[in-house]
Amino acid sequence: MANLERKGALAAEPDSWLVFAIGSASLAVDLIRVVEIQEGRDIFPVPLVTPKILGAAYWRDQALPVLSPAVFEEALGQVRPQVAGRPELLAVLEMGGGWLGILFDRIVRVVRTEEIELREEPNPLLQSGVLELWGRYRDHALYRLNLERILERVRGG
Amino acid sequence: MAEQAHLVFRLAGYSFALDIRSVAKIHDLAAGTEVPAWGEELDLARYFGVEEESRRPFRVDVSVGDQAWCFRADAVEDIQGFGLAVVLAFPPMLRTEENRAIQGFFFDGLRFIHQVDAAAIMSSARFGASHLRDGEPRA
Numbered sequence: 272m273a274n275l276e277r278k279g280a281l282a283a284e285p286d287s288w289l290v291f292a293i294g295s296a297s298l299a300v301d302l303i304r305v306v307e308i309q310e311g312r313d314i315f316p317v318p319l320v321t322p323k324i325l326g327a328a329y330w331r332d333q334a335l336p337v338l339s340p341a342v343f344e345e346a347l348g349q350v351r352p353q354v355a356g357r358p359e360l361l362a363v364l365e366m367g368g369g370w371l372g373i374l375f376d377r378i379v380r381v382v383r384t385e386e387i388e389l390r391e392e393p394n395p396l397l398q399s400g401v402l403e404l405w406g407r408y409r410d411h412a413l414y415r416l417n418l419e420r421i422l423e424r425v426r427g428g
Numbered sequence: 429m430a431e432q433a434h435l436v437f438r439l440a441g442y443s444f445a446l447d448i449r450s451v452a453k454i455h456d457l458a459a460g461t462e463v464p465a466w467g468e469e470l471d472l473a474r475y476f477g478v479e480e481e482s483r484r485p486f487r488v489d490v491s492v493g494d495q496a497w498c499f500r501a502d503a504v505e506d507i508q509g510f511g512l513a514v515v516l517a518f519p520p521m522l523r524t525e526e527n528r529a530i531q532g533f534f535f536d537g538l539r540f541i542h543q544v545d546a547a548a549i550m551s552s553a554r555f556g557a558s559h560l561r562d563g564e565p566r567a
Binding site for chain 2: 315316317319324334425
């Protein structure tokens with residue numbers, strides 16, 4: 272019964288995921304949310320916005336808000352060495368009727384849901400709820416982005 | 429909107445653009461000439477939460493309706509029309525009552541210049557909290 276419920280839940284989930292790395296951690300986001308990936312974009316600070324936002328980048332004649340890498344690093348308990356600088360890759364995600372940029376270090380792969388060893392037990396939310404421990408991929412823990420919670424954090428929640 | 433002339437000034441590493449129609453006068457405080465009072469002085473760096481220790485050698489006098497106020501800036505640039513710049517709206521995802529004075533950005537290919545509205549600055553709750561009283565030493 273539990274398995275049937277789980278299969279039913281999976282049927283409603285996306286099929287393909289972009290797996291990417293921040294430091295040594297692997298994260299996944301629904302591929303259909305990924306509009307574009309760019310490298311080495313300038314990001315300009317914006318006053319009077321939440322510190323969860325690093326700044327804004329020029330993208331398709333818009334000011335694209337870019338999430339601070341510290342949001343994921345804090346959730347993962349990672350601290351990026353100062354000398355390392357910020358991640359250079361920028362993924363533009365469609366969310367909440369708008370677009371948000373997230374920074375990461377490298378693309379791991381686009382994977383299908385069946386390639387992921389999903390956890391049998393409920394997925395624990397990491398600190399702040401922006402990530403959930405979702406399963407394992409290639410013997411590494413895989414965290415899934417909680418886009419709704421990220422949006423709340425960006426909007427000041 | 430892009431063709432309207434703006435005064436570009438720098439403050440704590442940020443570039444801002446203010447509609448020239450709101451600007452009454454610009455003073456170079458290092459010139460040694462007498463600078464008359466012009467309403468209350470606003471600490472604009474404190475207002476925008478970008479405080480940074482600086483002498484701020486320029487004072488910009490602002491006039492909105494019949495109200496006069498002024499602020500100090502690190503540098504002032506040429507008056508610009510931004511005819512060739514890209515005008516970017518403020519991201520709706522980030523819009524709050526607090527940042528209402530930032531209307532959007534001019535992107536000139538090198539930097540974001542924050543387009544600010546003098547009337548919106550004045551009507552914001554942050555305005556009263558960012559005043560420098562007469563004689564108050566600068567932080």
